[in-house]
Amino acid sequence: MKLVRGAVVTMDPDRRVVDDGAVLVDGALIAAVGTFRELTKLNPDAPVTGLATDLVVPGYLNGHQHLTGDRLIQSTIPDNLPPGDAIFTWAVPVHAEHTGDDDELSATLTLAESLMNGITSTFEAGTVAHPERVAAAAKRVGARLAIGSWGWDIEEGPFAGSPDEVIDRQRQSLALADGHLISAWVTLVGHNLMSDELFVRASQLARDEQVGLTFHLSPSTSDTVEYKARTGLAPLVHLHELGGLGEHVKIAHGVHLDDHEVEIVLETGAGVIACPWAYIRLGQGTTQSFRHLDLWKAGGALALGCDAENAGDMVDAVRTAALFAGLAKDTTMDPTVFGAHDALELLTIRGAEALGVADRVGSIEVGKQADLAVHDRTQVEWIPRSADPVLQLVWGSDGRSVRDVYVAGQQVVADGRLTTVDVDDLAADAEAAREGLLRRAGLAGQ
Numbered sequence: 001m002k003l004v005r006g007a008v009v010t011m012d013p014d015r016r017v018v019d020d021g022a023v024l025v026d027g028a029l030i031a032a033v034g035t036f037r038e039l040t041k042l043n044p045d046a047p048v049t050g051l052a053t054d055l056v057v058p059g060y061l062n063g064h065q066h067l068t069g070d071r072l073i074q075s076t077i078p079d080n081l082p083p084g085d086a087i088f089t090w091a092v093p094v095h096a097e098h099t100g101d102d103d104e105l106s107a108t109l110t111l112a113e114s115l116m117n118g119i120t121s122t123f124e125a126g127t128v129a130h131p132e133r134v135a136a137a138a139k140r141v142g143a144r145l146a147i148g149s150w151g152w153d154i155e156e157g158p159f160a161g162s163p164d165e166v167i168d169r170q171r172q173s174l175a176l177a178d179g180h181l182i183s184a185w186v187t188l189v190g191h192n193l194m195s196d197e198l199f200v201r202a203s204q205l206a207r208d209e210q211v212g213l214t215f216h217l218s219p220s221t222s223d224t225v226e227y228k229a230r231t232g233l234a235p236l237v238h239l240h241e242l243g244g245l246g247e248h249v250k251i252a253h254g255v256h257l258d259d260h261e262v263e264i265v266l267e268t269g270a271g272v273i274a275c276p277w278a279y280i281r282l283g284q285g286t287t288q289s290f291r292h293l294d295l296w297k298a299g300g301a302l303a304l305g306c307d308a309e310n311a312g313d314m315v316d317a318v319r320t321a322a323l324f325a326g327l328a329k330d331t332t333m334d335p336t337v338f339g340a341h342d343a344l345e346l347l348t349i350r351g352a353e354a355l356g357v358a359d360r361v362g363s364i365e366v367g368k369q370a371d372l373a374v375h376d377r378t379q380v381e382w383i384p385r386s387a388d389p390v391l392q393l394v395w396g397s398d399g400r401s402v403r404d405v406y407v408a409g410q411q412v413v414a415d416g417r418l419t420t421v422d423v424d425d426l427a428a429d430a431e432a433a434r435e436g437l438l439r440r441a442g443l444a445g446q
């Protein structure tokens with residue numbers, strides 16, 4: 001048993017905030033939430049970490065994150081390339097060269113940064129080649145992870161295969177779930193890079209195994225153009241006609257959807273994961289088509305993601321939530337429509353509901369997993385402290401003030417440092433891996 005002290009933002013059904021509160025952690029679980037005074041009285045022997053000035057929030061959820069492919073060449077792909085070049089000149093050749101060691105190192109770094117910024121649950125967009133090495137990285141770092149593997153059945157491309165081969169690989173990555181921190185889901189690359197057969201079989205596999213299915217769709221307008229040319233229909237209309245959509249589906253992006261597609265998302269209960277920094281960084285037009293707000297207003301299942309280190313780059317949930325809230329206000333020219341409290345819901349309980357994990361994480365409630373992020377409000381950006389900590393969290397801070405983090409009750413960040421791995425020890429390997437990948441991909445000197 002231990003007590004984590006601070007103002008507790010529970011995100012429970014009443015959205016209770018307990019000033020000078022505490023969370024009683026028993027093993028992996030939350031055993032009690034209350035005022036510091038009452039909980040110390042009831043548990044006089046429990047060791048205490050934290051200060052009355054701290055802010056304790058549910059660990060953040062990142063619903064779409066590439067753990068391999070981008071990290072080792074982070075912030076390297078130029079930001080002035082025409083659409084498609086970043087993928088075919090850079091990402092594809094670099095993905096093709098990833099070794100198992102590269103995948104593990106890449107995932108270790110991204111998950112380390114995630115934890116340091118308070119992200120306790122990461123949903124992977126699909127490991128390029130070696131999911132077992134990514135699972136090993138998550139275990140080593142102590143992060144909660146939903147893992148998958150790169151799935152596409154196009155003619156050429158790294159790790160492409162026939163539908164049989166891709167489904168087989170998905171089955172293998174589902175077997176990596178360990179019943180503790182590692183879960184798994186079916187992950188296709190998506191876009192117009194999956195045959196109807198692959199999509200239908202992947203959806204069936206997810207249904208049979210009772211896991212999620214995720215894939216990329218419509219971050220820009222090109223998927224709509226390509227689906228209409230191939231099928232005569234908008235992408236989600238086509239996928240719906242194939243019978244593959246449902247509550248198990250978690251669509252990454254869904255920026256450029258027409259009205260009928262928005263209706264289909266709501267009707268089928270599919271979730272959508274918005275990664276606003278990627279759209280802004282890549283110039284994909286979310287300011288022209290902010291359908292995420294329409295989904296949110298209609299009660300749709302919505303979560304946020306940080307995407308990739310060449311598409312938004314920083315793995316910082318709070319920064320992502322602030323951008324999302326700003327886009328909601330600005331695209332509607334209505335400051336009343338969506339605010340900081342709504343944004344924090346997407347990072348926590350509402351994101352957890354959209355991703356199908358709200359029974360275990362997403363709020364600080366008795367019986368849930370003890371996944372907690374603690375912001376140090378003695379740091380300068382928090383001085384003086386607002387009476388509304390959520391307003392100040394979203395607009396006035398970011399991951400820098402995260403000082404302590406717990407995943408399933410284990411303290412993985414203490415006093416601003418990871419307890420599980422020493423990032424300094426990884427730096428030399430990361431530099432060497434970066435050079436090796438760029439050289440093997442024919443991009444040396446970049």
Ligand SMILES: [Zn+2]
Nearest residue numbers: 125216252307
């Ligand atoms: Zn992605």
